[in-house]
Amino acid sequence: MTEWWRGGVIYQVYPRSFQDSNGDGVGDLPGIIARLDHIARLGVDCIWLSPITQSPQADMGYDVSDYREVDRLFGSLHDFDSLVEQAHARGLKVIMDQVVSHTSDQHPWFEESRLNRTNAKADWYVWADPLPDGSPPNNWPAVFGGRAWEWNPTRGQYYLHNFLASQPDLNFHNPDVQQAVLDVMRFWLERGIDGFRLDTVNYYFHDKKLRSNPANKVKNEHLPYAVNPYDMQEHKFSKSQPENVDFLRRVRALLNQYPGTTSVGEVGDSHKSVKLMAEYTSGGDTLHMCYGFDFLGPDFTAAHFRKCIEQFFKAGPDGWPCWSFSNHDVPRHMTRWARFSQSPAELARQAAALVLSLKGSVCLYQGEELGLPETDLLFEELTDPRGIRFWPEDKGRDGCRTPIPWEQGEAPNGFTSGTPWLPVKPAQSVLNVAGQDADPNSTLAFYRAILAWRKSHPALREGSIAFLKTGEPILAFRRTLGDASLLCVFNLSSQAREVELLSLPRGTEFETVSQNAALSGKTLTLGANGYAMVALPATSKAKVRYG
Incomplete structure (x- = not known):
């Protein structure tokens, strides 16, 4: 029998913005439980939970301070267990984010590591001496701006952070770190989770020699300059290192001990993500699935779609992709591709039909089934550190993370009884679930219909x-x-x-x-x-x- 994930459809839930149950304006696990029937009615196979573990929320949960505890913002371990149980009762699998390339600087591992150069976890993070002039050891930039190195006066060294300075990178060259990460995964597998979405999966290893990256020779096709200096380098040494594959085999070996579980890795690399997706899923002993950002950008051409898919299966004939058009990191495709359509409803249906007919598994982001466009936010409404830093050329990720509009009427449309953490604006409010549920010609009705149709054609899942x-x-x-x-x-x-x-x-x-x-x-x-x-x-x- 074909594995459930092969050709399956995964529905991404961004917990902050799905449903709030206690009026604090932030979505939570009890809220997700209350809306499980909506997900089940769609006809998807699985739910992917974006981060719910304990975090100071500097990067909305992608900065973990305790891998084995649910953040009180979202509920409790009891709520998590209840969610998994009730999802399973509806025939839905549940996978969750594992953010293990880095932690929060408030994680006990880092709090110990930063104390001195001789403690038990001194080598659990990436530390490096300064150059003779006091500058960082190389030219690596951070994704969110500035250098990827932060000075620690206690150790007299820099530590690596590919994202925020409060997100120090773990040192995967240390076998103890690898084992600690696998132990975290085992903790959640023992609680009944069906697998993991692995955040920034190609960032785990860095070049041990800390060599500087070369300049990026591939020019941006859509801007005459780089909004973010990160895009001006080819990240040859700061990520996507060959040692990564051996660790992914260890992840797969762990998952094999829990039959029916799966993994989907996020490959963040603008120029070789298809190749890495294939490499990371080939051989039957690495990850089950990977996705990249090739279909999460502005390109909407036949040549682009064909090239990416053919390149993937040429590079890894036995690998398996997970395609998506939107997620929590990019502007929604209804806005990115609006110039290719005169009718938002027709574009929504075409995009759904396209992604659901490609070879591979599919990830749908919450709100796609409503045809939600990107939310236009004011600067003072932003919470995303990337958007705040690079405004207005890059408005960040808040626009795709605004709450789901559930009920008819005024905003926030039943998402919360309080003030939502991000606003629900008229363009999203009018596309609420209740209104579409009552309309047989709505985008929501179409998603339900095409997902049922997909299941009736095995060629679309396995062919x-x-x-x-x-x-x-x-x-x-x-x-x-x-x-x-x-x-x-x-x-x-x-x-x-x-x-x-x-x-x-x-x-x-x-x-x-x-x-x-x-x-x-x-x-x-x-x-x-x-x-x-x-x-x-x-x-x-x-x-x-x-x-």
Whole structure:
């Protein structure tokens, strides 16, 4: 039997913004439990919980101060156990974030490590002596701005932080650190978790020689300059080191002791993420799945989608990707790709149909099923340290993290009885769950329908993918499993296009989830953001001609 995660659909819950149960304005675990039926009705396979462990919240939970405790902001270990139990009762798996490339500077490990150079955890973090002039040991920058090195006068050394200075990097070259991290994972596996989403999975190891990074020779296609100096380097030595793969094998060996569990790694690398995704999931003894940021940017072309998918399976034929169009780190795709559509509703349906028909697993971010756009926030409303630092060129990640609008009426639409930690604005409020639930033609209704349709076509979960030669803006491919095949043709533009379909079997009809598609003889007319799904026998010689 195929593993549940292979071709499965994961629904990402950002706990702060899902549902607040106690009126403090921040979502929590009891709130998620209260809304589990919404997730179950969608027809997804699994919930991914963004960080819930104890944290000072400098980076919204991605700075952990206790790996084995639920932050009181979100509830308790009892609430966690109840959530897993009630999700399982609804047929939903649950995976959770493991943020182990770094900790909070308030973690006891770091509090001990920073004391001196001889304590038991002195080598648990990445420490380095200054250069003779007192400057840091190399040129590595931090993702959130400035140098990736912070001075500690007690030790007379710098420590590495790839993100905030309050997020010191663990030293994975130390076997004790690796074991401590695996012990943390085992703690949660023993509580019944179904696996992990591994944050910044390619940041675990650094170059032991601390060599400086070279300049980035790949220019930004969308800006004449770099908003963040981090993008001006090729991060050859500060991350994505070869030692990483051996540790991932240790993670997989641990998960193999808990049948049915899975892993999905986040690969943060702008120029080689597809290659790393393949490397980190190949061989059957590394991670189960990985995702990168290739589909989380501005590109919305047939060539881009085809190139990434073909590159992945060429680099790792036995690897497995997890594709997504939105998450908690990037502007929502409804806003990123708005220029390619005249109708938000049609773009929402096309994006759903596309990501759910590609070869691989899928991650949907909370609110995608409502067609939520990015929230336009004022500077004084921001909480994200990245947005505060790089405003206004980079407005940060708060715009995709605003609360889910549940009920009809005024904001915050049932999310909280108090003041929400981020505001619910009119563009999001009007797309509330209750209103869409009552509308059979809503984006929410479509998501439920297409997820059910996907489950009825095993070729979409397990089948091969073969792209057909077409020009822009037409993307066409076939998904095939056994004697069943699906022809998928997408018009990735806001203008109608005519495509020739050759050698179609007589009486061919479109699948019900198709949009803005009409067939007259051999001519397929795809309207703005139109697409056609056609079920065919695997032996069919049907072809697509365009351009």
